Amino acid sequence: MGVKLVNITKVFPDPHHPGKEVVAVHNVSIDVKEGEFVTFLGPSGCGKTTTLRIISGFEYPTEGEVWISGKLVNNDPPNKRDTSMVFQSYAIFPHLSVSQNIGFGLELKGLPKETIRTETERIMVVMNLTNLANRRPDQLSGGQQQRVALARAIINKPSVLLFDEPLSNLDAKLREQMRLEIRRIQKTFGITSIYVTHDQGEAMTVSDRIVVMNEGNIMQIGTPFEIYSRPANRFVADFIGRVNFFEGTVTQVREQGISVRFTHGVEREVASCAQTVRSGDQVLVVVRPESLKLFLKGPAPMGTGSNSRGVSERILQRVPVQSNASSGQPFLEGRIDKVVYLGSVCEYEIDTGGEKPVLAVTHNPIEEGFFQPGDLVGIDFASLSAHALPQGN
Amino acid sequence: MVPSRSSRWAREIRFLLGDPLLFVVVFLVLSSLVVFILYPLARVVATSFDTPKGFGFSIFLEVLKSKYLLQGFWNSIMMSTLTAIGGSLLGYLFAYTISRTNIPFKKLFHIIAIIPVVSPPFIGAMSIIMLFGNNGLITYSLLGINNYPLYGFRGLLFAQLITFFPIAYITLRGVLESISPTLEDAAMDLGGSRWQVFRKVTLPLSIPGIASAMLVLFIETMADFGNPLILAGSQFPILSVQAYLQITGMFDLPTGSALALLLLVPSVTAYILQKYWVSRKQYITITGKPTTSVIKSVHPVAKWGLFGLCLFVVMLILLVYLTILWGAFANVWGTDNTLTLKHFQYVFGVGFRAVLDTLTISGISTPLSGILGMVIAFLVVRKQFPGKHFMEFTSMLSFAVPGTVIGIGYILAFNSPPLVLTGTLAILLLNFIYRYIPVGIQSGIAILRQIDPAIEEAAIDLGADAKKTFFRVTLPLMVPAFFSGLIFAFVRAMTAISAAIFLVSSHWNLMTVQIMSQVESGRLGAASAFSVILVGLILLAIFVIRAILLYRYGRLGGKLLNI
Numbered sequence: 001m002g003v004k005l006v007n008i009t010k011v012f013p014d015p016h017h018p019g020k021e022v023v024a025v026h027n028v029s030i031d032v033k034e035g036e037f038v039t040f041l042g043p044s045g046c047g048k049t050t051t052l053r054i055i056s057g058f059e060y061p062t063e064g065e066v067w068i069s070g071k072l073v074n075n076d077p078p079n080k081r082d083t084s085m086v087f088q089s090y091a092i093f094p095h096l097s098v099s100q101n102i103g104f105g106l107e108l109k110g111l112p113k114e115t116i117r118t119e120t121e122r123i124m125v126v127m128n129l130t131n132l133a134n135r136r137p138d139q140l141s142g143g144q145q146q147r148v149a150l151a152r153a154i155i156n157k158p159s160v161l162l163f164d165e166p167l168s169n170l171d172a173k174l175r176e177q178m179r180l181e182i183r184r185i186q187k188t189f190g191i192t193s194i195y196v197t198h199d200q201g202e203a204m205t206v207s208d209r210i211v212v213m214n215e216g217n218i219m220q221i222g223t224p225f226e227i228y229s230r231p232a233n234r235f236v237a238d239f240i241g242r243v244n245f246f247e248g249t250v251t252q253v254r255e256q257g258i259s260v261r262f263t264h265g266v267e268r269e270v271a272s273c274a275q276t277v278r279s280g281d282q283v284l285v286v287v288r289p290e291s292l293k294l295f296l297k298g299p300a301p302m303g304t305g306s307n308s309r310g311v312s313e314r315i316l317q318r319v320p321v322q323s324n325a326s327s328g329q330p331f332l333e334g335r336i337d338k339v340v341y342l343g344s345v346c347e348y349e350i351d352t353g354g355e356k357p358v359l360a361v362t363h364n365p366i367e368e369g370f371f372q373p374g375d376l377v378g379i380d381f382a383s384l385s386a387h388a389l390p391q392g393n
Numbered sequence: 394m395v396p397s398r399s400s401r402w403a404r405e406i407r408f409l410l411g412d413p414l415l416f417v418v419v420f421l422v423l424s425s426l427v428v429f430i431l432y433p434l435a436r437v438v439a440t441s442f443d444t445p446k447g448f449g450f451s452i453f454l455e456v457l458k459s460k461y462l463l464q465g466f467w468n469s470i471m472m473s474t475l476t477a478i479g480g481s482l483l484g485y486l487f488a489y490t491i492s493r494t495n496i497p498f499k500k501l502f503h504i505i506a507i508i509p510v511v512s513p514p515f516i517g518a519m520s521i522i523m524l525f526g527n528n529g530l531i532t533y534s535l536l537g538i539n540n541y542p543l544y545g546f547r548g549l550l551f552a553q554l555i556t557f558f559p560i561a562y563i564t565l566r567g568v569l570e571s572i573s574p575t576l577e578d579a580a581m582d583l584g585g586s587r588w589q590v591f592r593k594v595t596l597p598l599s600i601p602g603i604a605s606a607m608l609v610l611f612i613e614t615m616a617d618f619g620n621p622l623i624l625a626g627s628q629f630p631i632l633s634v635q636a637y638l639q640i641t642g643m644f645d646l647p648t649g650s651a652l653a654l655l656l657l658v659p660s661v662t663a664y665i666l667q668k669y670w671v672s673r674k675q676y677i678t679i680t681g682k683p684t685t686s687v688i689k690s691v692h693p694v695a696k697w698g699l700f701g702l703c704l705f706v707v708m709l710i711l712l713v714y715l716t717i718l719w720g721a722f723a724n725v726w727g728t729d730n731t732l733t734l735k736h737f738q739y740v741f742g743v744g745f746r747a748v749l750d751t752l753t754i755s756g757i758s759t760p761l762s763g764i765l766g767m768v769i770a771f772l773v774v775r776k777q778f779p780g781k782h783f784m785e786f787t788s789m790l791s792f793a794v795p796g797t798v799i800g801i802g803y804i805l806a807f808n809s810p811p812l813v814l815t816g817t818l819a820i821l822l823l824n825f826i827y828r829y830i831p832v833g834i835q836s837g838i839a840i841l842r843q844i845d846p847a848i849e850e851a852a853i854d855l856g857a858d859a860k861k862t863f864f865r866v867t868l869p870l871m872v873p874a875f876f877s878g879l880i881f882a883f884v885r886a887m888t889a890i891s892a893a894i895f896l897v898s899s900h901w902n903l904m905t906v907q908i909m910s911q912v913e914s915g916r917l918g919a920a921s922a923f924s925v926i927l928v929g930l931i932l933l934a935i936f937v938i939r940a941i942l943l944y945r946y947g948r949l950g951g952k953l954l955n956i
Contacts, residue, residue, distance in 0.1 A: 078853045085854045091847035105855035
């Protein structure tokens with residue numbers, strides 16, 4: 001059953017140009033299966049929150065149909081819809097205690113006091129809120145308010161849970177903790193969930209499927225793997241994570257993947273393609289920085305490559321880098337331009353003579369070794385990690 | 394899809410019809426605003442053009458020809474302008490001192506500066522007469538001067554400044570406190586001297602606030618009736634008093650109406666300037682974490698200079714109010730200062746009807762006006778319906794309309810069928826309710842803007858309908874604002890005179906009107922005793938409301954009530 005959106009379009013009057021209109025959501029269709037966790041991801045203003053508010057009933061679609069649990073709900077107000085929302089600002093009632101907040105939905109249903117009490121207590125145990133039952137909202141931390149908001153939403157046993165950027169007001173560490181918590185709760189109760197965020201890490205962690213939106217349109221619907229490693233178009237590839245684009249022409253189409261001759265003449269195999277292509281088609285090949293392999297071709301010329309970071313002076317000595325790709329010509333060659341050491345990974349910007357530097361990331365840098373600015377390196381990738389986007393679509 | 398204005402209207406009307414409760418409430422509120430605010434004003438306009446020969450300008454020509462009446466107009470404009478400038482300057486210096494320096498007795502200074510706001514506006518005039526008048530404590534008893542030329546321009550300006558500068562002070566303190574001190578820190582950090590920081594950062598940021606305070610003071614002084622009635626004298630006519638005298642003295646309704654219209658135009662102009670121009674220019678500088686105020690931005694010499702100024706002002710206010718207190722207990726003011734309770738015996742005897750009437754009228758009208766204000770605030774902030782801007786403008790208009798004008802409007806409008814109300818309790822109640830709704834609307838709008846709409850959406854999302862959401866969530870959150878609005882509305886109702894003086898009757902009288910007539914007949918002791926009781930009642934009411942709120946809402950109520 002779940003949630004089904006059919007050709008949803010929402011048009012608002014433009015607040016900046018009276019008389020004009022803005023298309024906030026354009027022809028959006030999606031089928032969310034029962035128990036599934038789907039995230040709407042996109043830059044601000046892409047229409048994701050409007051879509052969520054159309055599902056909850058706070059906005060009416062200009063065109064299209066909203067189906068919840070097999071029922072057309074276009075004309076139902078929010079209070080008649082079987083959805084519960086977790087708001088970005090939490091929207092905890094400031095005049096009610098924690099337990100009163102959580103029990104509010106049941107009270108509206110007119111359940112007996114005893115039932116409300118036991119249900120509230122049960123939920124508070126699950127959400128680890130029992131010792132806060134009589135607190136006032138202004139005495140709660142951000143994370144606690146978040147848990148109260150979630151508890152208040154799930155106590156009604158809605159068929160759909162809606163999350164409107166629920167973690168954006170928390171600090172980084174708590175955010176990572178809460179997104180696992182949200183996923184755990186959602187799995188425990190098996191509630192169909194629709195989640196809105198602009199944080200891709202969050203989307204990757206919690207979702208069964210991700211809907212990437214831009215300027216009111218759906219750009220791609222897919223699993224986190226598909227969205228990241230097999231993006232449907234340039235926007236999705238660019239929006240999610242960091243990326244290298246290499247242009248080329250298809251030379252051969254095989255059952256498993258294609259061969260591409262890149263603009264600088266080198267030919268490589270590419271395992272996947274967003275759409276079927278034919279020989280001779282122009283493609284853009286997507287390779288993530290961590291999929292690029294680097295190997296040393298020649299050290300930095302004396303005097304130019306000295307690392308300016310005092311701390312790393314001794315540690316960053318050149319450990320012999322594996323020369324696995326020494327056979328044959330590398331995909332690209334270039335000089336290391338910038339080194340950013342982030343602890344768990346090391347990022348490089350490599351000048352290959354192209355318009356933009358090539359981005360590469362190495363993991364476990366202590367063991368794999370570091371490159372110095374000025375080092376001449378060879379760059380290559382495995383066909384499995386490369387993905388082709390047909391050009392001109 | 395071609396969007397248009399008419400399609401939005403159509404949508405809003407359809408929406409309204411889909412929500413019968415909203416429709417009924419909007420209809421009732423709008424029609425009552427028309428009947429009790431616009432209709433009386435329309436009658437004033439109509440009457441002033443209603444010449445014996447039909448519609449015409451002859452009444453205005455008469456007024457313009459009369460040197461005396463024209464003088465009143467210019468005097469009013471001049472007095473209001475000077476009070477606006479002087480009062481705002483004084484208020485700004487006071488507010489700057491309180492918010493930007495660490496002078497001693499800050500809290501005490503603040504409380505004393507607010508006294509004039511919570512007391513009848515004509516107490517200043519009374520006290521000045523008792524201090525500097527013919528039997529004045531300072532002029533006659535201390536300095537031995539007889540017939541000090543107090544009546545007229547000088548005395549009135551002094552009274553208006555003392556009466557109205559606290560309003561500028563409260564406004565400007567809010568403005569100064571909203572200017573983040575980090576901006577001043579930054580300017581100083583960039584090498585600015587203290588004076589430069591003030592000249593180039595603090596002052597420019599407060600200009601819109603100062604302009605707004607000036608316009609409010611202009612409106613208040615134009616409308617003021619009590620002080621000029623006591624102090625202006627015949628040499629220095631003031632428009633509001635002239636309009637009153639035309640109607641009660643000469644029974645000349647058309648001329649009174651014409652004068653009222655002359656009074657209305659500058660006030661409404663100032664109000665529109667304030668609302669649609671100055672308030673748009675307000676800077677919003679609150680950013681990031683709240684910072685504690687800096688004390689270092691004022692040079693010690695400047696600081697003690699400001700302290701001296703504030704001390705002087707505070708002493709003047711105390712002098713004014715202590716004089717009234719003393720006057721209430723003195724046998725015959727100025728000649729026999731032995732203490733007596735006879736004035737209070739008079740108030741609790743002959744005058745007690747007025748006390749009860751005042752309490753009844755204020756006690757009934759204030760909560761009604763508060764509830765109406767909350768409903769209008771809720772509609773204006775949270776709902777979409779045709780006529781919304783009309784509702785907001787009309788309901789806030791009472792703030793700009795001088796009491797004299799609305800008083801004349803009421804006797805013109807409700808003295809003949811279909812609504813004959815003159816002489817009744819109802820006319821006083823209705824007048825007070827519609828005159829003081831802006832107070833409730835303002836505090837209601839302020840709190841609603843603070844309540845995240847998501848909180849109401851959360852309730853709806855959990856299954857509450859519009860009615861339940863309003864009563865279970867919105868209303869409880871508005872209660873503290875309702876009560877703090879109630880305090881101001883109550884103070885205003887208790888101290889009202891300019892409109893009420895037209896509407897009182899032998900059945901229903903007010904303490905303020907009593908005080909006026911006592912002053913006019915020279916019985917300053919009884920007038921003082923009445924004033925003391927009046928201020929005492931107001932303070933008691935404030936104390937009770939605050940106590941209830943503090944008990945019920947704890948910190949929340951206390952915070953909101955901080956004037």
